[in-house]
Amino acid sequence: MFNLILMVVVFLVSFVIGYLLISRVPPLLHTPLMSMTNAISAVTILGALILFSFPTSLVEKILGSIAVIAATFNVVGGFVITDKMLKLFKEKKKIS
Amino acid sequence: MTLFIDFTVIAILIAGIRQFREPRRAKRGNLTAAFALCLAFVLVLYRHGIVDVGPVALSLLAGAVAGYALARFVDMLQVPAMIAFQHGVGGVAAFLVSFVELTRTIQALNLVSEISGVLGLIIGSLTFSGSMIASAKLANKMRPAPRFLPFHNYLVFSNLAALAAVGIATFFASAGVAFCFYILEILLGTCFGLLLAIRIGGADMPVLISSLNAMAGFAAALCGMVIENQLLIAFGATVAASGSILTYVMCKAMNRKISRVIFPSYKSRQAVPENKSETTVSSIQPVQVRRESHDATDGFTGAVSIMRAAESVIIVPGYGMALAKAQQEVAALAGELTAMGKDVKYAIHPVAGRMPGHMNVLLAEAGVEYDMLVEMDVINNDFHATDLVLVIGACDVVNPAAAEVEGTPISGMPILMAYQAKKVVCCNFDRSPGYSGVVNPLFEQPNTIFLEGDARKTVHRLLQLLTGDTAPQETLIPVFAADATDEAVRILASAKSVVVLPGYGMALAKAQFKLVELTALLEKRGASVKYAIHPVAGRMPGHMNVLLAEADVEYENLLEMDEVNPLFAETDVAMVIGACDVVNPAAREKEGTPISGMPILLAQDARHIIVCNFDDKPGYSGVPNKLYENKKTVMILGDARETMTNLVAALQNFKV
Numbered sequence: 058m059f060n061l062i063l064m065v066v067v068f069l070v071s072f073v074i075g076y077l078l079i080s081r082v083p084p085l086l087h088t089p090l091m092s093m094t095n096a097i098s099a100v101t102i103l104g105a106l107i108l109f110s111f112p113t114s115l116v117e118k119i120l121g122s123i124a125v126i127a128a129t130f131n132v133v134g135g136f137v138i139t140d141k142m143l144k145l146f147k148e149k150k151k152i153s
Numbered sequence: 154m155t156l157f158i159d160f161t162v163i164a165i166l167i168a169g170i171r172q173f174r175e176p177r178r179a180k181r182g183n184l185t186a187a188f189a190l191c192l193a194f195v196l197v198l199y200r201h202g203i204v205d206v207g208p209v210a211l212s213l214l215a216g217a218v219a220g221y222a223l224a225r226f227v228d229m230l231q232v233p234a235m236i237a238f239q240h241g242v243g244g245v246a247a248f249l250v251s252f253v254e255l256t257r258t259i260q261a262l263n264l265v266s267e268i269s270g271v272l273g274l275i276i277g278s279l280t281f282s283g284s285m286i287a288s289a290k291l292a293n294k295m296r297p298a299p300r301f302l303p304f305h306n307y308l309v310f311s312n313l314a315a316l317a318a319v320g321i322a323t324f325f326a327s328a329g330v331a332f333c334f335y336i337l338e339i340l341l342g343t344c345f346g347l348l349l350a351i352r353i354g355g356a357d358m359p360v361l362i363s364s365l366n367a368m369a370g371f372a373a374a375l376c377g378m379v380i381e382n383q384l385l386i387a388f389g390a391t392v393a394a395s396g397s398i399l400t401y402v403m404c405k406a407m408n409r410k411i412s413r414v415i416f417p418s419y420k421s422r423q424a425v426p427e428n429k430s431e432t433t434v435s436s437i438q439p440v441q442v443r444r445e446s447h448d449a450t451d452g453f454t455g456a457v458s459i460m461r462a463a464e465s466v467i468i469v470p471g472y473g474m475a476l477a478k479a480q481q482e483v484a485a486l487a488g489e490l491t492a493m494g495k496d497v498k499y500a501i502h503p504v505a506g507r508m509p510g511h512m513n514v515l516l517a518e519a520g521v522e523y524d525m526l527v528e529m530d531v532i533n534n535d536f537h538a539t540d541l542v543l544v545i546g547a548c549d550v551v552n553p554a555a556a557e558v559e560g561t562p563i564s565g566m567p568i569l570m571a572y573q574a575k576k577v578v579c580c581n582f583d584r585s586p587g588y589s590g591v592v593n594p595l596f597e598q599p600n601t602i603f604l605e606g607d608a609r610k611t612v613h614r615l616l617q618l619l620t621g622d623t624a625p626q627e628t629l630i631p632v633f634a635a636d637a638t639d640e641a642v643r644i645l646a647s648a649k650s651v652v653v654l655p656g657y658g659m660a661l662a663k664a665q666f667k668l669v670e671l672t673a674l675l676e677k678r679g680a681s682v683k684y685a686i687h688p689v690a691g692r693m694p695g696h697m698n699v700l701l702a703e704a705d706v707e708y709e710n711l712l713e714m715d716e717v718n719p720l721f722a723e724t725d726v727a728m729v730i731g732a733c734d735v736v737n738p739a740a741r742e743k744e745g746t747p748i749s750g751m752p753i754l755l756a757q758d759a760r761h762i763i764v765c766n767f768d769d770k771p772g773y774s775g776v777p778n779k780l781y782e783n784k785k786t787v788m789i790l791g792d793a794r795e796t797m798t799n800l801v802a803a804l805q806n807f808k809v
Contacts, residue, residue, distance in 0.1 A: 061265050064378055064386055071387040074167055075394030082173045084503050084528050087399060087510030090173055091366050092236055093183050094395040097166070098369035099243045100190060100388035103197045104250035104376040108257075109209050110201035117257060118205065120249050122212040128246035129216025130223075131239050136187040137224035138235065143180040145229070145517040148524060 089142045096135025102128035156383070158196065163387040165189040170391065176523050193384045229518040233362065233508045234292035240365045241284030247372035248277030248339055254379045256332055262379070264324075269378030271320045274335060276375060278342030279349070280368040286350035287361050291507060293792075299354035306416065312345045349415060357588075358507040359403045360414045367396025399509045406503035406529075407566060456578045456602050457618045463540035463576070465496040467532065469569055470512050471505050473546015473581055477608035478768075483545055484519035486616045499525055500532040500542075500569045502550035533570050542574040544595075546608045548587030551595055563589045577601040580611040637789045638796070642803040644761045644787065648725035651675055651682045652717060654754050655697050656690050658731015658767055659793055665704040667797030668730060672706075674804055680725075683710050685717040685754050687735035718755045727759035729780070731793045733772030738779045746776045762786040765796040 082090050105124035113121060166189035172182030203209050227235045251273030255262065262270065289295035302308060319341065323334040353361045370392025377385025404411050460466070468487060474480055491497045499521065505512045513526055527535075536542065544551055551571040555563040571577055572595050583605055584596050596603050604611045645651070653672065659665055672682040684706060690697045698711055712720075721727060729736050736756045740748040756762055762785050769790060771777050781788060789796045 060381055064265075064381065064383070067383050067386045068374055068390045071163065071167075071390035072394045075170065075391035076398060078167065078171050078174070079391075079395045079398050083176070084402075084501065084510055085176060085513045085523055085526055086173055086179055087402075087503075088232065088236075088508055088514045089179060089183070089510070090395060091363065091399060091509060092232070093170075093173070093186055094366060094392040095236055095239050095243065095369065097186060097190065097388050098240070098366070098373050098392040099246060100193065100385055101243065101246045101250050101373050101376050103193055103382060103385050104254070104380055105246060106194070106197050106203065106209065107201050107380055107382070108250060108253050109203050109205055111257070112204050113257075117253050118208055120253050122208045124246045124249035124253070125209060125212035126216040126219075127242045127249070129213050130220040131216075131243040131246065132190060132220065133217045134220030134224040134235075134239055136183060136190075137221055138227060138232065139183045140180065141224065141227075142229070142232065142514055142517075143183060145514070146176050146179070146523050147517070147520065148177060148522055 085146075089139050089146075092135055092139040092142060096132050096139065099128045099131030099135065102132055155200075159383045159387075162189055162192045162196065162384060165192065166388060166391065170395075190388070193388070196384070197382075229514050231292065232514060233358070233511065234288045236508070237284045237288035237291055237362055237365065239284075240362075240369050241281050241288060243369045244277045244280030244282075244284060244372060246277075247369070247376055248274050248281065248342070250376050251277060251379055252335055252339065255335055266379045266381065267324065269375045271323055271335075271338060273372055273375035273379060274338045275316055275320065275342040275345075276368055277372040278339045279346035280365055280372055282343040282346030283350040283361070283368070284346075284365050286347060287353075287358065287365060290350075290354060291358065291362075297354050297358070299352045299357075301352050302348070305348070305352060309345070309348050309416070312341060312348060316341045316345060353414060357407075357409070357414050359504055359509055359511070360400060360407070360409070360411065362508050363396055363399035363403050364411070364415075365396070367393050367400055370394070370396050403504055403509055405567075452602050452604050453614060453618055456604060456615060459541055459576045459578065459602070460490065460615070460619055461493075463495060465535075465539045466490055466498075466541045466543060467536065467539050467571075467574065468497065468499045468543045468545060469547050469551055469571055470499065470501070470516065470545045471547025471550060472507060472511075473548070474608055475506055475511065475515055475546070477546060477582070479545060479580075479608040479612050480515045480519040482609050482612040482616065484516065484521050486543075486612050486619070487521070487525075489616060489619055497525065498527050498532065498535075500529065500536075500571075501526050502529050502547070502569050505547060505550055529567060529569055536570040537573040539574040540576060542571040542577045544571060544577065544579040544581065545612065546581055548581065548593055549589045549591070552587070552589070552591060552593045553595055554591050554593065558591075561589070561591045563591050571595060572598060575600065579603045580608045580615075581605065582607065637787050638799050638803055640787050641763045641789055642800060642807055644726055644763065645675060645680075645728075645800070645804060646678065646807050648675070648680050648761070650724045651680050651726045651728060652685050652712075652721065652724050652756075652759065653682065654685045654687070654690075654727060654729045654732050654736055654756055655701065656687075656730065656732025656735060656772075658733070659697075660700055660731070662731060662767070662793035662795075664730060664765075664793035664797050665700045667794050667801060669701075669704045669706060671797055671801050671804070674801060683712050683717065683720070685714065685727075685756075686711050687714055687732070687754050690732060690735050714752060714754060721755045721758035724759040726761045726763060727756035729756055729762065729764045729766065730797075731766055733766065733778050734776070736778070736780055737772070737776060738783075739776050742779065743776075748776050756780060757783060757785075760785070763789065765789045765793050765800075767792065 105121060105128050108121040166186055169182045169185030169189060172178040251270045255270040290297045319334050319337050323331045326334055370389050374386050374389030377389055487497045501512050549563055551569050553572045554561055555566045555568045579596055586592050675682055686697050734748055736754050738757050739746055740751045740753045757780055764786055769781050
């Protein structure tokens with residue numbers, strides 16, 4: 058029971074803090090934001106890893122491997138694209 | 154202690170997101186978030202350990218390499234499609250993890266985990282299929298217009314009911330039956346995602362992609378519930394929050410309820426796509442474009458004198474700018490205006506484009522500094538004091554009807570108040586209404602100059618006129634695609650011998666099948682058609698041969714370079730399809746370029762040259778292609794497959 062409450066609390070608190078912070082992200086950065094959160098959503102990679110912390114059957118091995126590949130693809134691709142995108146955003150050099 | 158470490162990692166993630174509030178620090182924010190994810194990764198490895206190191210390491214490597222490679226090659230135009238694709242892949246990971254956790258017998262799951270697992274299956278699989286559809290639509294691999302199946306709403310609701318029924322049934326089923334039910338849930342979820350996504354199209358795309366973002370987050374959080382892992386839950390929840398915010402912002406900016414986007418009414422949308430398809434078709438109908446390009450000259454002169462006189466200029470970009478790939482030209486024009494001492498800003502409507510912040514990314518890529526990009530609420534105070542507003546491919550977001558007329562689909566939608574400016578210059582493709590279907594009175598205002606046609610060419614022309622560099626207009630402004638198609642058809646119709654020169658661009662556009670249709674048509678008209686195959690055309694040895702063979706071209710007609718080169722002088726038409734470097738005369742004529750001395754196909758020897766390439770940029774070598782400037786050359790820019798389709802249609806209807 059404690060676990061359940063803890064999980065719900067963790068979810069709600071993260072959601073609310075995320076909500077508060079992200080609603081202050083300027084529209085300028087919405088695409089990079091989405092791209093980055095896209096990478097974060099591949100945190101399922103942790104779940105995929107944990108699958109392998111027990112002995113696995115062949116089917117589980119195959120499905121688990123696909124999950125790991127998919128999640129890694131998502132994480133790496135997401136962060137790299139975001140980085141590439143953010144490098145494009147340049148500030149005007151102030152000449153004074 | 155465990156909890157403490159978990160919360161530290163979560164705090165680092167949140168710190169990363171927090172840095173996104175400022176553009177200058179966003180890059181560090183991204184890296185911080187990546188670091189947090191790495192920490193979480195190491196933590197899981199340390200705590201749980203891995204039994205089968207081999208497959209895990211291999212999979213990690215494969216995924217990382219693929220993700221990195223794809224991310225490196227993607228350009229900013231493809232970003233929306235790419236992000237949607239990644240959402241989809243993430244969805245796969247989510248439902249697979251839930252599935253394995255649910256079915257494995259090693260540890261019994263408690264009820265909460267089981268419920269989360271079933272929800273995870275559903276949300277993961279619908280994220281997967283929905284994102285794949287979104288990605289295909291955004292990449293134009295699928296028609297972006299909404300598609301309705303018969304009884305679409307009934308299908309959606311019965312699918313939903315089936316999901317719920319099977320989901321509940323799993324809890325009462327024995328292990329074996331439950332296993333089947335889980336698979337069924339995945340299939341139903343996939344169907345559900347499909348049904349939702351195919352009827353969302355066009356300008357509603359930002360809402361779809363944002364809500365999929367939220368879904369991916371929920372799927373991750375649910376995974377976390379299954380395995381009782383705080384990190385997963387927190388990370389997923391943050392993403393869910395972000396996606397929800399973006400969905401909300403997009404809906405608000407379009408004045409649409411989320412329910413109206415997800416359950417669009419068939420009737421109200423029906424009238425609009427009709428309209429839309431006409432405007433898109435007009436890009437290949439020569440008549441309309443040509444009629445306008447004549448009387449546009451006065452417009453240009455007027456527009457340029459207004460630009461010269463204006464002291465303050467606001468540029469309003471829309472999706473049309475993205476479609477015409479005009480952002481470089483727009484940035485150049487803005488640069489010129491700034492250099493002339495004018496105050497230039499960009500007004501960014503929150504839903505301009507196909508995803509949140511789309512315009513910002515495109516303009517950033519074109520080198521525009523972000524302090525010039527001003528959001529709607531701020532810039533709306535400035536319009537009335539502005540001398541000139543330059544609208545580039547935007548329609549609904551500047552439509553005054555939204556504020557003035559009741560009962561239209563956009564009534565009440567916040568708009569950019571472009572109509573308040575002293576003068577307005579619109580560089581749109583045509584005057585037809587935008588996605589909403591509501592006629593835009595701004596285009597007809599007395600102080601508006603409307604320059605119809607492809608935005609890239611229009612803006613380019615404006616820039617030339619502004620800088621006084623008007624001389625080599627013909628060479629600098631490629632002929633209107635429609636005109637070029639006409640010209641090409643005339644040449645092809647009278648040709649007796651045609652040599653086709655395919656390149657990697659053909660493969661990219663998957664144009665080979667349409668090409669073969671075209672050549673069949675030419676052969677029916679009595680022309681001989683051969684293919685000239687350069688040894689390095691394509692991405693692997695013999696690539697073109699394989700592709701053409703797949704499209705049923707007999708291999709006798711595939712000629713090698715040495716065989717075909719002497720024939721060009723006797724050839725009526727050399728038709729280049731998505732090839733650049735392998736036909737670049739600079740390889741023979743210029744010293745010191747990367748391709749100097751490379752043997753090429755001598756297309757320049759033919760009597761006429763038709764180039765069907767995506768754009769007139771240099772190929773992989775970076776050397777500008779002199780063939781494009783040849784007087785004999787007709788350039789048809791754009792997707793090669795579309796070009797082929799147009800040529801086939803035009804040739805079929807061709808009358809002397």
